[in-house]
Amino acid sequence: MNRITNLFNIKYPIIQGGMIWCSGWELASAVSNAGGLGLIGAGSMYPEVLKEHIQKAKKATNNPFGVNVPLLYPQTEDIMKIIIEEGVKIVFTSAGNPKTWTKHLQENEIKVAHVVANSSFAEKADIAGVDAIVAEGFEAGGHNGREETTTMNLIPLVGTKTAKPLIAAGGIGTGRTMLAAMILGADGVQIGSRFVASFESSAHEDFKNEILKAKEGHTKLLLKKLVPVRLIMNKFAGDIVKAENEGASKEQLSKILGRGRAKSGMFQGDLQEGELEIGQISTQINKINSTKNIIDDIISEYQTLKQQLNHVRFSF
Amino acid sequence: MNRITNLFNIKYPIIQGGMIWCSGWELASAVSNAGGLGLIGAGSMYPEVLKEHIQKAKKATNNPFGVNVPLLYPQTEDIMKIIIEEGVKIVFTSAGNPKTWTKHLQENEIKVAHVVANSSFAEKADIAGVDAIVAEGFEAGGHNGREETTTMNLIPLVGTKTAKPLIAAGGIGTGRTMLAAMILGADGVQIGSRFVASFESSAHEDFKNEILKAKEGHTKLLLKKLVPVRLIMNKFAGDIVKAENEGASKEQLSKILGRGRAKSGMFQGDLQEGELEIGQISTQINKINSTKNIIDDIISEYQTLKQQLNHVRFSF
Numbered sequence: 001m002n003r004i005t006n007l008f009n010i011k012y013p014i015i016q017g018g019m020i021w022c023s024g025w026e027l028a029s030a031v032s033n034a035g036g037l038g039l040i041g042a043g044s045m046y047p048e049v050l051k052e053h054i055q056k057a058k059k060a061t062n063n064p065f066g067v068n069v070p071l072l073y074p075q076t077e078d079i080m081k082i083i084i085e086e087g088v089k090i091v092f093t094s095a096g097n098p099k100t101w102t103k104h105l106q107e108n109e110i111k112v113a114h115v116v117a118n119s120s121f122a123e124k125a126d127i128a129g130v131d132a133i134v135a136e137g138f139e140a141g142g143h144n145g146r147e148e149t150t151t152m153n154l155i156p157l158v159g160t161k162t163a164k165p166l167i168a169a170g171g172i173g174t175g176r177t178m179l180a181a182m183i184l185g186a187d188g189v190q191i192g193s194r195f196v197a198s199f200e201s202s203a204h205e206d207f208k209n210e211i212l213k214a215k216e217g218h219t220k221l222l223l224k225k226l227v228p229v230r231l232i233m234n235k236f237a238g239d240i241v242k243a244e245n246e247g248a249s250k251e252q253l254s255k256i257l258g259r260g261r262a263k264s265g266m267f268q269g270d271l272q273e274g275e276l277e278i279g280q281i282s283t284q285i286n287k288i289n290s291t292k293n294i295i296d297d298i299i300s301e302y303q304t305l306k307q308q309l310n311h312v313r314f315s316f
Numbered sequence: 317m318n319r320i321t322n323l324f325n326i327k328y329p330i331i332q333g334g335m336i337w338c339s340g341w342e343l344a345s346a347v348s349n350a351g352g353l354g355l356i357g358a359g360s361m362y363p364e365v366l367k368e369h370i371q372k373a374k375k376a377t378n379n380p381f382g383v384n385v386p387l388l389y390p391q392t393e394d395i396m397k398i399i400i401e402e403g404v405k406i407v408f409t410s411a412g413n414p415k416t417w418t419k420h421l422q423e424n425e426i427k428v429a430h431v432v433a434n435s436s437f438a439e440k441a442d443i444a445g446v447d448a449i450v451a452e453g454f455e456a457g458g459h460n461g462r463e464e465t466t467t468m469n470l471i472p473l474v475g476t477k478t479a480k481p482l483i484a485a486g487g488i489g490t491g492r493t494m495l496a497a498m499i500l501g502a503d504g505v506q507i508g509s510r511f512v513a514s515f516e517s518s519a520h521e522d523f524k525n526e527i528l529k530a531k532e533g534h535t536k537l538l539l540k541k542l543v544p545v546r547l548i549m550n551k552f553a554g555d556i557v558k559a560e561n562e563g564a565s566k567e568q569l570s571k572i573l574g575r576g577r578a579k580s581g582m583f584q585g586d587l588q589e590g591e592l593e594i595g596q597i598s599t600q601i602n603k604i605n606s607t608k609n610i611i612d613d614i615i616s617e618y619q620t621l622k623q624q625l626n627h628v629r630f631s632f
Binding site: 011150171187299305315 | 317318319321327328329434435436453454455462463464465466467468469470472473486487488490492493495496497498499500501503532533536537541561562563564596597599600615621622625628630631632
């Protein structure tokens, strides 16, 4: 059987990436209802807000769903407490040490996946005993690794370092890219950007529409002197590019960045001054759609392409 | 039938990328003898040197081979003249306008492929009437596009803009990455780095050994203010990174770059001060091997994986 559908007890090995400001209970439960695994993105939530989202998700779906917890925020302890109290059964951790929480969560009957951007962190996650590993390539939206390894190269590499169930992320959002990722060695995929452009995501409408306009080169990996992040180019991103080209220091970049830009951009729709985190797959997103239609579309393209592999084009 | 094996009359849709200082007659003819398409890299050759390489390749193989011509060099006219006179039947052009030479070459019964890094240039190449298009992603070694689009995202995008036979390049060097590229919409693949690490490549032995040591993050896309190029990190690349971080201008970078570093690095083996062009796939290259073994290995892995697609892991 497929190890990801098995592990999480879901129909399709499609994980909706937990994304700040874009993935609340509505998106997560819609994805889970459509046969994938929805994740509430705790990164942009105070503990009490997260609690509300979990409770609403439980009412909205009977299928498994999870919470994504970036480990770099100060309230992680409170957040984990709520997750356990509310009986969430799946947690994806990122941006931190997988040793810190894995065992404790598993003792509370929670399955744990950890997000990495290189094979040595994949090994660390394996040793920490996680149930699955998400390996995220350079083309992914939002925070990203320093090595700039693309999904095409990262997935086979991680596959040589760990035998854990492997979820590919970065550049995936269609049946075609999903099947390619599975060929590269993944057991399932994590999709972010395409779900941002869904009716159920909590992204601002104007941000959703901006995704549809993205062409090649319109997203860039910026702020490498701080934490690398892939953004759609806008006034703010242009200011960063200019400063970086002129050799701005970490401190100068921090000052330009300031605070709250992710919220103002993605949630409040400030398309000029906000941070608009999205992946390269945005170039292939042409429509805001329902979560169910998105998943059905991905699976149908995946199945069709898998059939076509018997075509002579692939034979020699 | 497969459109690339058909077009070039070869056994496998594997093109050996034409690479400066690494792909002379010996590598090109060995690849063609092993069932792929070998390309002599004219970029590092004076016209008379190219002539010698073509003549030697003709003696070394009865199979089709070609020449890669970067259109940015001053002696392009002389080079094309020699190619036609010597009866070469396949030319890959890059780094220039596909309109300039395509028709003239085709009138001389030469098949023309053009290398692009984005879908709008793919459209231009289509309109120019090329016989095939090579689309090269961010992970590729050597000169690269400004959009930083990865192979995972570039190939499907190009596929929406042109119906020409499509060759994927960048991050490919194994049967696994080849099958993924074919799934993404390619009819064949162009492989550079793995052939650099072959007995028959003209790369310096020390450079070949350096490729085997490359880990994630060891290659970087540098010199974006001039022409972006992916290099293995060494003393020279470190100097460039430092200068770029400090905001060095185009002129300052040109001065640090100077002249002749590609030759001194890749051909003469100056591992510290030379330019060492190689792709991210280097992280998966563990052995210097014969061209024949490399191609057999790629095809065998490709076939095995294609069979495994019937495995339940892929079914849901």
